[in-house]
Amino acid sequence: MAPRTREQYVARRSKDELEKLKVAGQIVGETLELVRAQIAPGVTTLELDKLAEDHIRERGALPSFKGYRGYPAATCIQVNDVVVHGIPDDTPLEAGQIVGVDLGAYYDGYHGDAAFTTIVGQPDKHHRLLDTTQGALMVGIAQALAGNRLKQISKAIQEYVESRGYSVVRQLTGHGIGQQMHEPPQIPNFYSAGEFTDYELVLEPGMVLAIEPMVNVGTAQVQVDEDGWTVRTADGELSAHFEHTVVVTDDEPLILTLAQGARPLSDVSEYRRT
Numbered sequence: 001m002a003p004r005t006r007e008q009y010v011a012r013r014s015k016d017e018l019e020k021l022k023v024a025g026q027i028v029g030e031t032l033e034l035v036r037a038q039i040a041p042g043v044t045t046l047e048l049d050k051l052a053e054d055h056i057r058e059r060g061a062l063p064s065f066k067g068y069r070g071y072p073a074a075t076c077i078q079v080n081d082v083v084v085h086g087i088p089d090d091t092p093l094e095a096g097q098i099v100g101v102d103l104g105a106y107y108d109g110y111h112g113d114a115a116f117t118t119i120v121g122q123p124d125k126h127h128r129l130l131d132t133t134q135g136a137l138m139v140g141i142a143q144a145l146a147g148n149r150l151k152q153i154s155k156a157i158q159e160y161v162e163s164r165g166y167s168v169v170r171q172l173t174g175h176g177i178g179q180q181m182h183e184p185p186q187i188p189n190f191y192s193a194g195e196f197t198d199y200e201l202v203l204e205p206g207m208v209l210a211i212e213p214m215v216n217v218g219t220a221q222v223q224v225d226e227d228g229w230t231v232r233t234a235d236g237e238l239s240a241h242f243e244h245t246v247v248v249t250d251d252e253p254l255i256l257t258l259a260q261g262a263r264p265l266s267d268v269s270e271y272r273r274t
């Protein structure tokens with residue numbers, strides 16, 4: 001039998017499945033906004049994690065991350081040089097820190113996954129790193145079009161980030177999502193011909209993608225702490241991360257992980273500046 005093509009191994013979700021994914025996505029978006037509103041000096045990341053888990057459960061969902069490969073919390077919260085997979089703890093946040101919150105919700109058999117990054121104590125302060133990372137997410141989403149190849153997402157993100165003088169993390173990628181939190185395809189935030197077979201995937205309506213650029217001020221290199229989770233920049237410089245779960249449609253990409261519910265990309269073009 002001929003090997004399955006990439007197109008055959010990436011799920012295309014039915015209308016019914018998309019309805020469930022929309023609920024999961026909205027729960028994720030709501031929870032992120034709840035957490036965002038509580039980020040302040042003196043608050044611990046464990047307190048934020050509890051707030052998130054309580055809300056996810058109140059909405060009839062489960063925290064996707066908790067217990068995933070033994071992960072101990074509902075959220076990943078990353079401060080300053082932590083890129084992703086920061087484990088919440090009892091250290092109080094301090095004004096001026098860069099803090100990222102990443103979480104997932106599992107509702108009626110389907111997952112949503114999203115993240116944002118902001119500055120503690122100065123939520124409206126312009127920070128070029130945060131604007132660049134959120135912008136990179138949006139230009140990536142803009143390429144999530146039926147008929148495009150997946151590498152167009154990767155290239156758009158890399159070009160946007162590098163043109164602004166930052167680097168994209170290469171050791172971690174975005175991913176397909178649905179019945180599992182991590183499904184094919186892998187979605188790298190850079191393009192290097194031949195490195196990922198999924199680059200050549202032709203996107204089709206119904207594919208659900210978690211796009212998540214991780215952007216560093218200094219080197220792209222990252223390393224994992226002894227806890228086996230915490231991913232940091234190798235040079236100790238700052239990093240930021242934004243993520244949405246999106247659906248490829250016949251028309252423009254649909255963003256699922258918004259507090260207001262699913263919206264097409266063009267409705268979100270005035271994205272929030274953090």
Ligand code: MF3
Nearest residue numbers: 064065066068071076102113
């Ligand atoms: N959102 C992240 C991802 O897509 C974090 C999940 S790792 C977990 O990979 F262990 F915390 F679940």
Ligand code: CO
Nearest residue numbers: 113210212243
């Ligand atoms: Co993810």
